[in-house]
Amino acid sequence: MSEKKANKEQKNLIKDSVIPANLNVDTTEIIITEDGQVIEEQFEDKATQSANYSKIEKSLISRREQSILIANYFKIRFLKDLGMVAMAALFVTIAFDYFITSTGPTGLFPAGLGSLARFFGLLTSPEISTQAALYFVYYFLLNIPLMIFGIVRLGWKFTFTTFLYIVLQIGFDQILRILPLVNPNEFHMLIDINILNSNPNSWNNSIWLFLFALIGGAMVGAAYSLIYRIGSSTGGMDFITVWISRKKSKPLGSLNRNINLLILGVIIILNAIVLNPSLFSPDLILSALKSLDFDSSFSSKNDVTLNGYHVNLFSSMFNHNIFNKYNGDLLGDLYDHDYDFVRLWTEHPEKFDPQFYWTFSPLVNQNAIVFDQDKALFIVNSSVSMPLLPNQKDLIWNYLSIDSVTSGYSKLPLQLEILVRVKFIFGPTLFASILLVFTSGMLTNALYPKYKIRTYLITTKLMHQISNVLLENGYENDIMSWDATNRTTGNYLHRSIIMVSMSVMDWDVIEKFIFTADPFAKVNVIKTKEVKGLFKFETKKNEEREYVHQSVVSDENELEKIRQVAYVKSSRRDEREARRLAKNKTKKTSKKIEK
Secondary structure (H helix, E strand, C coil): CHHHHHHHHHHHHHHHHHCCCCCCCCCEEEEECCCCCEEEEECCCHHHHCHHHHHHHHHHHHHHHHHHHHHHHHHHCHHHHHHHHHHHHHHHHHHHHHHHHHHCCCCCCCCCHHHHHHHHHHHHCCCHHHHHHHHHHHHHHHHHHHHHHHHHHCCHHHHHHHHHHHHHHHHHHHHHHHCCCCCCCCCCCCCCHHHHCCCCCHHHHHHHHHHHHHHHHHHHHHHHHHHHHCCCCCCCCHHHHHHHHHHHCCCHHHHHHHHHHHHHHHHHHHHHHHCCHHHCCHHHHHHHHHCCCCCHHHCHHHCEEECCEEECHHHHHHHHHHHHHCCCCHHHHHHHCCCCHHHHHHHCHHHCCHHHHHHHHHHHHCCCEEEECCCCEEEECHHHHCCCCHHHHHHHHHHHHHHHHHCCCCCCCHHHHHHHHHHHHCCHHHHHHHHHHHHHHHHHHHHCCCCCEEEEEEEECCHHHHHHHHHHCCCCCCCEEEEEEEEECCEEEEEEEEEEEEEHHHHHHHHHHHHHHCCCCEEEEEECCCCCCCCCCCCCCCHHHHHHHHHHHCCHHHHHHHHHHHHHHHHHHHHHHHHHHHHHHHHHHHHHHHC
16 A cells, blocks of 8 residues: 555656646646656547537627627717707607698508507597697507517617607607697698688698698608618618518618508508598588488488487488577577477578578478477478479588588488598598608608619729729629720720629719729719619628627637636536436436336
């Protein structure tokens, strides 16, 4: 025993004297042979060799890069982007408060998710001012699930600036509503269109509605172009359309327009279904009444319910008119005349509107209009139609229809109500809202021509340098080039021609680098309608991300911290996986034993 102990102590002394002090014993295995020789064998830790370690290390490096990018963004670009977002939010708030939601429940509807928010506002409150304020609140709530999608698919910056835009909209709306001079509840741009809606003058109303659509659409389009330029969105369906646009390389303005028009049509149909008939414009109600005539107004299929009783349409309209036209206490005067309406009509014509009195005298003189004391209603007998001439019937029906609608009559039989709702769907509201969407989309494409493609023919004698400039600036499509001969003032000069296609916005950035590389280059710009096949609309030049990546991987202290964290996490994960595999193996073994 003493001899073995002595040999062991001798080996330890040899090991301490031979092993270098700076040797990493975590990655080096020391073997001392019987004759005293020292053998070093390098090995890698099992944790660093595992797939978990590699994944975790890459994830930690990516997170570190992202945190640096976020810090740099708030330090350098945030204030500029915030200014653009605030300006866009203000433009849209003014457009909605003064030109879109101010048109009332039968007016303009925005596109996409905004139309749904406006629809919810209409269902919540009958007050136009409250509907306008609720629009922004509902729009924010509807965007919450889409913001989650945006963080996952489109990035934190895109979603964060979109969130700021929506919140600023709510803030600007509340500020405008407390300012005394520009309060949208009291101050109206150009004209108060709701006053016009109370008069059955379709040309006047429709023209103003379409004018509001043009102005509102222009303001919304200008705001959208500002928000798109900073790589953000206006929320709503933009989360989906921007994602599709990036994946499929489709023009953003056109894509927005197509999807939003579909949603707009559905919302206008829903609004037509739930809208109270009294809110429809007098034009629509009058056009529905014009589809009937004097005789058909007495038909049982056109009966309506008035004060709980079924009466013919003519009687319902007459009751509405006489209670609006009579000067004095009608029921009191009828009581004084023993409820004899003919006697009251004959003895006191001054109590009635002259035009009303002259129009309905042929009916009263034939005792066709009586007052039902039990129902407290005037009942017009359908038998009156026999003695009247056709022109008398037309005169009475036209007067009754126009006068009833002008004074706010809206009680219609079911088939006429359906007709009014169908007319509303295909009326000025739909087409003016479509004009709003088209104006917004076209102005967005004009001010943000990211997907407007042009073909550029570059004549140069520095072909390779120009090609390198294009590649260095992230151009990823085909670069076509060929040699050519240029004849100038009788001389033949050898030149090269390069043909590329790219968006107008990308060319504006690359153009200065091309002329810096070759000041004598010439560029012919060719209008391009469409590029078919594989084509990338965006140049991918991510110098900032690459710079941050290099700074992280070249910093040994930073990398060492990341590796240590990755080592600990991967070790724990490997241990959990090992325990899970052992547990499963034990279960399988126990099952075999039981069998």
